Amino acid sequence: MKRHPRPTTDTSAAARDLIADLRRSLPSGALLDDPELLATYETDITGRYSGSAAAVARPSDAEQVSTAVAACAETGVPLVVQGGNTGLVGGSVPQDGELVLSLARLDWIGPVDGDANQLDVGAGATLEAVQKAAAAAGLRLPIDHAARSAATIGGMVATDAGGALALRHGTMRRRVVGLETVLADGSVVSRMAGLLKDNAGYDVPAIVIGSEGTLGAITAARLQLEPSAPFQITALFGVPDLRGALDLLRALRQVPGLEAADFLDAPCMELVCDRKRLRDPLPSPWGVYVVAQCAATADVTADLATQAESLPGPSDVVAATDTEGRKRLWAYRELLNETLRGEGVPLKFDVGLPLAAIPTFDEAIRARLASSYPDARLYIYGHVGDGNLHVNVLDVDPEDEGVDELVLRCAAEHGGTISAEHGIGLAKRRYLALCRSAADIRAMRSIKSALDPAGTFAPGRVLPDPDEEGI
Numbered sequence: 001m002k003r004h005p006r007p008t009t010d011t012s013a014a015a016r017d018l019i020a021d022l023r024r025s026l027p028s029g030a031l032l033d034d035p036e037l038l039a040t041y042e043t044d045i046t047g048r049y050s051g052s053a054a055a056v057a058r059p060s061d062a063e064q065v066s067t068a069v070a071a072c073a074e075t076g077v078p079l080v081v082q083g084g085n086t087g088l089v090g091g092s093v094p095q096d097g098e099l100v101l102s103l104a105r106l107d108w109i110g111p112v113d114g115d116a117n118q119l120d121v122g123a124g125a126t127l128e129a130v131q132k133a134a135a136a137a138g139l140r141l142p143i144d145h146a147a148r149s150a151a152t153i154g155g156m157v158a159t160d161a162g163g164a165l166a167l168r169h170g171t172m173r174r175r176v177v178g179l180e181t182v183l184a185d186g187s188v189v190s191r192m193a194g195l196l197k198d199n200a201g202y203d204v205p206a207i208v209i210g211s212e213g214t215l216g217a218i219t220a221a222r223l224q225l226e227p228s229a230p231f232q233i234t235a236l237f238g239v240p241d242l243r244g245a246l247d248l249l250r251a252l253r254q255v256p257g258l259e260a261a262d263f264l265d266a267p268c269m270e271l272v273c274d275r276k277r278l279r280d281p282l283p284s285p286w287g288v289y290v291v292a293q294c295a296a297t298a299d300v301t302a303d304l305a306t307q308a309e310s311l312p313g314p315s316d317v318v319a320a321t322d323t324e325g326r327k328r329l330w331a332y333r334e335l336l337n338e339t340l341r342g343e344g345v346p347l348k349f350d351v352g353l354p355l356a357a358i359p360t361f362d363e364a365i366r367a368r369l370a371s372s373y374p375d376a377r378l379y380i381y382g383h384v385g386d387g388n389l390h391v392n393v394l395d396v397d398p399e400d401e402g403v404d405e406l407v408l409r410c411a412a413e414h415g416g417t418i419s420a421e422h423g424i425g426l427a428k429r430r431y432l433a434l435c436r437s438a439a440d441i442r443a444m445r446s447i448k449s450a451l452d453p454a455g456t457f458a459p460g461r462v463l464p465d466p467d468e469e470g471i
């Protein structure tokens with residue numbers, strides 16, 4: 001575990017001033033500084049990243065967020081914004097006595113605007129709560145992932161989260177039509193009108209989306225919803241290998257309403273069946289399993305069957321159209337994250353690749369890992385339709401950064417990115433130069449220093465230290 005131990009000296013003078021200031025200015029109960037209460041905010045969900053917080057501020061509206069940010073700027077104590085703490089790159093974990101600014105209490109959900117099919121929500125509303133609110137209005141928020149009950153809209157905007165439905169509906173960026181953000185000086189930039197056309201000046205919200213809490217605290221978002229599709233089908237295919245999965249993807253693109261094409265490799269299927277006591281969904285084992293979903297205005301089962309039969313290689317399939325049956329098929333894919341966590345501290349990587357490079361990347365990563373780390377266990381799953389592979393390595397020392405470099409370098413060498421949807425956080429900042437040029441990183445630094453010159457928001461995340469740029 002990458003631990004940053006609590007300083008042995010008491011909290012610093014600046015942190016004491018900050019705590020006293022926040023006690024005066026925030027409502028009672030909005031500040032936690034009891035070490036036992038801080039513990040859950042100080043470690044990430046994977047167990048690989050942890051640190052120490054001076055305190056946790058839990059504001060319940062944008063004004064209180066602004067107060068807390070201004071107090072940090074005044075006292076010089078940096079802060080890290082935290083939503084549901086489900087992020088997988090250590091970005092929400094405090095370091096060296098920072099303030100945790102938890103926005104979970106900003107969990108309000110407004111009424112649906114039925115003219116525009118838009119919805120205003122607080123940054124702390126969970127994905128699941130917003131999905132339910134949209135469904136209650138006969139609409140749909142078409143973005144989804146397995147951490148839906150805890151992940152917040154603020155965290156998802158901050159990481160530009162993707163998930164299974166990005167294949168058709170895009171990442172969080174495409175859902176956001178308005179944003180309210182508290183900047184480092186405590187000022188509030190509110191662009192919540194939800195106008196389809198509005199090009200007056202620079203698009204500040206567009207820069208904040210995906211900035212992982214380094215440019216400001218998102219306090220609210222206006223989200224674009226979509227009409228619900230009356231027909232949904234989920235199909236789980238078995239194919240020999242990733243080349244077969246790409247053949248399948250090409251065929252499935254002909255089916256109306258294709259919106260997801262995820263996959264898991266054979267070791268993932270074996271592990272999830274064993275640990276979660278599930279039955280292999282297909283009569284015989286396959287090298288790769290693809291979970292595909294279509295949402296359409298009419299029944300597309302026959303189109304799906306026709307395309308499956310057109311595949312050049314062998315395959316098998318099981319499908320469901322009822323909600324429970326579809327959930328059962330998704331479970332093999334969705335239970336993987338927690339199943340792997342049950343095995344130890346997984347080293348998790350989230351690379352994005354050109355589709356054509358997926359099979360060669362897969363072969364290269366297996367060979368390189370087996371040669372350098374013969375005892376490691378490797379599990380690969382993800383969103384094959386998006387070229388997004390989650391590479392999970394178990395039974396290696398979590399402190400060993402050699403695995404990080406091996407996997408991320410391999411992705412870059414195959415024309416890919418070191419982060420498709422989880423972000424850079426603490427985990428990958430040293431490796432940013434593998435997929436971003438020096439000019440690109442300089443532009444990012446300029447934006448950071450213009451919006452947050454004192455480094456109040458999450459210092460040391462996303463951008464590498466200048467002496468690390470050579471990697």
Ligand SMILES: Cc1cc2nc3c(=O)[nH]c(=O)nc-3n(C[C@H](O)[C@H](O)[C@H](O)COP(=O)(O)OP(=O)(O)OC[C@H]3O[C@@H](n4cnc5c(N)ncnc54)[C@H](O)[C@@H]3O)c2cc1C
Nearest residue numbers: 083084085086087091145152154155156161162163213218
């Ligand atoms: C089981 C599981 C499955 C997952 N599947 C996916 C997936 O399919 N696709 C995907 O993209 N991600 C996935 N994730 C990762 C994670 O859930 C998402 O990144 C999620 O968007 C993070 O939301 P959060 O509220 O938990 O944010 P946190 O973990 O609390 O924070 C994540 C980052 O955002 C910043 N942040 C949080 N809230 C705000 C805010 N209001 N303003 C500014 N910055 C903020 C934090 O500082 C941090 O850098 C998964 C995670 C788990 C555990």
